[in-house]
Amino acid sequence: xxxxxxxxxxxxxxxxxxxxxxxxxxxxxxxxxxxxxxxxxxxxxxxxxxxxxxxxxxxxxxxxxxxxxxxxxxxxxxxxxxxxxx
Amino acid sequence: xxxxxxxxxxxxxxxxxxxxxxxxxxxxxxxxxxxxxxxxxxxxxxxxxxxxxxxxxxxxxxxxxxxxxxxxxxxxxxxxxxxxxxxxxxxxxxxxxxxxxxxxxxxxxxxxxxxxxxxxxxxxxxxxxxxxxxxxxxxxxxxxxxxxxxxxxxxxxxxxxxxxxxxxxxxxxxxxxxxxxxxxxxxxxxxxxxxxxxxxxxxxxxxxxxxxxxxxxxxxxxxxxxxxxxxxxxxxxxxxxxxxxxxxxxxxxxxxxxxxxxxxxxxxxxxxxxxxxxxxxxxxxxxxxxxxxxxxxxxxxxxxxxxxxxxxxxxxxxxxxxxxxxxxxxxxxxxxxxxxxxxxxxxxxxxxxxxxxxxxxxxxxxxxxxxxxxxxxxxxxxxxxxxxxxxxxxxxxxxxxxxxxxxxxxxxxxxxxxxxxxxxxxxxxxxxxxxxxxxxxxxxxx
Numbered sequence: 001x002x003x004x005x006x007x008x009x010x011x012x013x014x015x016x017x018x019x020x021x022x023x024x025x026x027x028x029x030x031x032x033x034x035x036x037x038x039x040x041x042x043x044x045x046x047x048x049x050x051x052x053x054x055x056x057x058x059x060x061x062x063x064x065x066x067x068x069x070x071x072x073x074x075x076x077x078x079x080x081x082x083x084x085x086x
Numbered sequence: 087x088x089x090x091x092x093x094x095x096x097x098x099x100x101x102x103x104x105x106x107x108x109x110x111x112x113x114x115x116x117x118x119x120x121x122x123x124x125x126x127x128x129x130x131x132x133x134x135x136x137x138x139x140x141x142x143x144x145x146x147x148x149x150x151x152x153x154x155x156x157x158x159x160x161x162x163x164x165x166x167x168x169x170x171x172x173x174x175x176x177x178x179x180x181x182x183x184x185x186x187x188x189x190x191x192x193x194x195x196x197x198x199x200x201x202x203x204x205x206x207x208x209x210x211x212x213x214x215x216x217x218x219x220x221x222x223x224x225x226x227x228x229x230x231x232x233x234x235x236x237x238x239x240x241x242x243x244x245x246x247x248x249x250x251x252x253x254x255x256x257x258x259x260x261x262x263x264x265x266x267x268x269x270x271x272x273x274x275x276x277x278x279x280x281x282x283x284x285x286x287x288x289x290x291x292x293x294x295x296x297x298x299x300x301x302x303x304x305x306x307x308x309x310x311x312x313x314x315x316x317x318x319x320x321x322x323x324x325x326x327x328x329x330x331x332x333x334x335x336x337x338x339x340x341x342x343x344x345x346x347x348x349x350x351x352x353x354x355x356x357x358x359x360x361x362x363x364x365x366x367x368x369x370x371x372x373x374x375x376x377x378x379x380x381x382x383x384x385x386x387x388x389x390x391x392x393x394x395x396x397x398x399x400x401x402x403x404x405x406x407x408x409x410x411x412x413x414x415x416x417x418x419x420x421x422x423x424x425x426x427x428x429x430x431x432x433x434x435x436x437x438x439x440x441x442x443x444x445x446x447x448x449x450x451x452x453x454x455x456x457x458x459x460x461x462x463x464x465x466x467x468x469x470x471x472x473x474x475x476x477x478x479x480x481x482x483x484x485x486x487x488x489x490x491x492x493x494x495x496x497x498x499x500x501x502x503x504x505x506x507x508x509x510x511x512x513x514x515x516x517x518x519x520x521x522x523x524x525x526x527x528x529x530x531x532x
Contacts (some may be wrong), residue, residue, distance in 0.1 A: 005288065006368055010355065010443065017224070017225055017265070017357075018223075018224040018225060021357075021360070021361065021364075021457050024361070024364050024368075025244070025364065028364055028366065028368055028371065029184055031371040031372060034371075034374075034375060038375065040374065041373070044371075045368060045371075045372040047095070047223070048364075048365070048368045049365065049368065049369075050365060051360050052362075052365045052368075055357075055361050056358060056361060058199065059253065059354055059357060059358060059380075060253075062252075062253025063252075063253055063255065064248055064252045064253060064254060064256075065254075065255035065256070065257070066256045066257075067117055067253070067255065067256075067257050067258070068257070068258050068259075068260065068274070069230065069257050069258065069259045069279070071206070071274070071275070071278065074278070075278065075281065075282065076278045076282055076284060078257065078284075081258060083235070083240060083241060083471060
């Protein structure tokens with residue numbers, strides 16, 4: 001499962017990190033069991049390395065943002081917002 | 087008989103009741119009174135009837151629906167109250183009663199009473215049950231925080247969130263957090279955030295204050311909205327020691343806004359460290375697997391190395407067999423010779439039968455030759471058999487079958503990785519050698 005950080009919405013990205021980490025842990029478990037033939041183990045290992053790279057780049061690709069939700073006619077509208085300096 | 091018309095001291099019932107009414111209603115047009123509620127009865131009209139009593143006396147009382155609705159707690163039997171009332175006389179029955187304008191709990195504050203009452207009610211409805219608590223997302227993509235932006239709460243929260251996880255969006259609802267109606271506003275914000283799916287976690291925050299200040303967070307309206315929210319809600323209301331109804335209904339209670347920040351986002355540094363540790367774990371496991379394989383290959387290799395020893399043992403066995411064969415033949419020949427000699431002696435002794443013996447000797451001689459030949463042939467056959475076996479294991483034998491040995495500076499090449507383009511290689515054939523230059527290398531795929 002190849003994931004490119006840029007092509008996904010932020011929501012997907014965060015969902016993916018959680019899943020990717022889970023996948024990563026699964027791969028570690030599989031390798032620890034040591035029941036796979038070497039070729040497959042090697043493939044899984046490479047997949048794991050790839051996933052961890054993806055996780056890190058996804059984590060770094062997310063930007064912080066702040067908005068204000070204002071109620072207008074029974075709807076909340078998003079406006080750019082920054083906290084006034086204290 | 088007394089004449090009622092002339093005697094002014096004699097009242098009609100209605101006249102007396104009316105005078106009592108005027109008297110009482112004027113004298114006690116407004117009165118503060120305290121006592122305990124009993125025999126509470128809420129009529130269909132919404133008006134509440136009860137008896138207010140103390141140890142010695144009791145008095146019928148009523149609070150009309152409109153005044154009752156203004157109370158922020160519920161009337162209950164056994165409740166000690168203090169209230170503002172006027173006395174009213176009900177003429178058809180000549181009875182008097184208290185009509186309450188306002189009632190407060192006596193002894194504890196109304197806010198406290200309201201809190202206890204709401205808590206009990208919602209607990210009964212299962213609002214606080216663990217089974218309804220929703221799980222927070224591992225990493226939220228956006229967090230909605232409902233709070234007043236004039237306080238320090240929002241600063242504390244935002245600081246912690248962005249310090250722990252810089253890649254998240256915070257959506258702020260600037261809300262009134264105290265005063266009549268604040269609960270409804272907050273409830274409506276929660277509803278809208280749900281409807282418009284604006285966040286995947288909602289934080290409800292307010293700084294510390296008195297129980298009256300926090301009372302909006304004890305509202306049932308707000309509790310309903312929190313309970314019905316599909317988005318998990320974290321509450322951070324008041325100081326760590328303050329508990330509100332909202333705290334109980336929310337999915338997680340944070341003691342302070344900073345703690346709420348820690349609850350809603352993980353520490354990015356921690357996640358990265360986790361990934362790194364999984365990564366190194368992965369590498370070391372893989373290394374272990376490969377190491378095991380390598381050892382296995384080595385083990386197999388060492389078995390291959392012992393092959394010559396096996397052929398050696400063949401050689402030894404062959405030598406042994408050959409020696410044993412030849413010595414057995416020698417013995418046989420010696421035996422036969424001996425027999426021959428004895429026969430000769432016998433022949434000399436019995437000369438007359440000499441001719442006959444000669445025949446016999448000839449016969450025996452040919453027999454003997456036949457046996458020796460047979461024995462020698464057998465040994466020869468065995469020898470060729472073992473020789474071919476040995477040859478099969480000999481590298482020159484392998485070459486004979488068409489394989490070649492490739493060397494680079496006297497080192498045998500087994501892997502294409504050991505040579506590079508341009509290298510001069512020495513190839514050994516069954517007959518003769520080749521000197522070759524590498525033009526291209528191909529890696530065999532497994």
